[in-house]
Amino acid sequence: MADWSIWKTLEDWRSKRHELDPIFARAGVAPELESLANRLATDLRRAPPTKPLLSGDIDRDDKEMAGYYEAYYRHFDESLYKAETLVRMPWVPEAAPTGRAVLAEVERIRKEMRTHPGTHPPFEPLDQLIQQYIRLDDPDLSIPADLMNARRQQLIDVAGYPLTVQHAIKDPYDDSVPPLSSEEFRTQLHEKMRQYLEQDWLHCRVVTQWYISLALDAALARKKRDATDDERIRAMLKRRWPTLSVVLPELEHIDQVWYLLLSMGAIASLIMEIWWLAIPLIIWLNLSVGGHRRERKEMEARRAQLASRAQSLKTVRDRFSHNQLTLERIAPMLRQLDEKGEYFDDHVFALLNLHQFSV
Known part of the structure; x- marks a missing residue:
């Protein structure tokens, strides 16, 4: 066992016992968060549902548009829910202010989508906040460089x-x-x-x-x-x-x-x-x-x-x-x-x- 290392052993235990995930996350080790953030960024770029063709029948068109607006909202709300899940997972405590900013941005986007059905505000600010949350490089936070080490x-x-x-x-x-x-x-x-x-x-x-x-x-x-x-x-x-x-x-x-x-x-x-x-x-x-x-x-x-x-x-x-x-x-x-x-x-x-x- 010349190549034995305590860090490798700890990671092996982490893969077997997920109760260890929170303490690794607080030390800045959580690959699953980065994977979730990448999937979230991809989901936010997905094309929305196609707008239905209008038939001229007002009642029928209203129902079609109402269903379209709801489908449009659900389409992006699933990704927004993933963003909420991401910041509620164990992570570095010092990044909590950025996490709250992510939740606030998610809430703002939802309100905008409810206020203006069938449209959505730009997702770039949300994606930027999530990346800052994962990379711990929010300029508003002063996290010491050697804290994670x-x-x-x-x-x-x-x-x-x-x-x-x-x-x-x-x-x-x-x-x-x-x-x-x-x-x-x-x-x-x-x-x-x-x-x-x-x-x-x-x-x-x-x-x-x-x-x-x-x-x-x-x-x-x-x-x-x-x-x-x-x-x-x-x-x-x-x-x-x-x-x-x-x-x-x-x-x-x-x-x-x-x-x-x-x-x-x-x-x-x-x-x-x-x-x-x-x-x-x-x-x-x-x-x-x-x-x-x-x-x-x-x-x-x-x-x-x-x-x-x-x-x-x-x-x-x-x-x-x-x-x-x-x-x-x-x-x-x-x-x-x-x-x-x-x-x-x-x-x-x-x-x-x-x-x-x-x-």
Whole structure:
């Protein structure tokens, strides 16, 4: 996939999911608008219906002319309706004043055609307004030249971020994205989510689904990591046997050194028959063995609990990726699976809230 590009991937998704059309349009990417404008220009140049021949019968001629006037109006009104449809489609918000000018011109043309049946005013001003609307070159508007480029870059960097991560995961030689289970990736993901939440024009169910899927993948990776990391599981225990590793967790193998010293002290005390020291040391060592066995059992129970929750999370992730769960239904499930907020933070639920009441 040497020729892979995020923009091409986004366009492929747009061709499959038309919910993405509005955010592309707000970034100035809407080929269908240009096609519609070209068809509209062609329609406006079509020849009108032929005027009927008069027979001399006043009643009959009046009916024929009334039908002709109505057909003449409908002939061009269809094109005017297309013009209204065009400016009501998603497009760059800054072009809205030009869109209102198009609607005003359409209304003026209709009034002229009703006032003067069988004729129409010139369509050139309307065509010019539509072209200015599409090209964003209305002289009355001051749209920055780099605005569209900036939005397209945001489309790539923010909306396309989940797709970039998915591609990086599939490519074993791509190290542009940190491991999903790392804190670095979690920080990066939260930053992208924050940017997505701040850009209202990017909000779209499809993009939100991408981010939630990525959050589920990251949470699943962290749960699997936690289930296999003894140090993390040990840190989760509420009660631990008092050892030096509790006080000095940064020192590796400190417990082994400590118990070795205690054992040597107990042996030396026995040899020298210092019973008041040997007996407490032996009792403490035996209690420590029991304490560590209990701690190991608690760790295994905690590991099994993490593995079970990881399996439940995987089930939810799979159902969500297969569109069996909606954004509205998955929120309470995530809260239930992560009661302490270790894997899903406020950013995730803020994304879900974007679409809780949308139709």
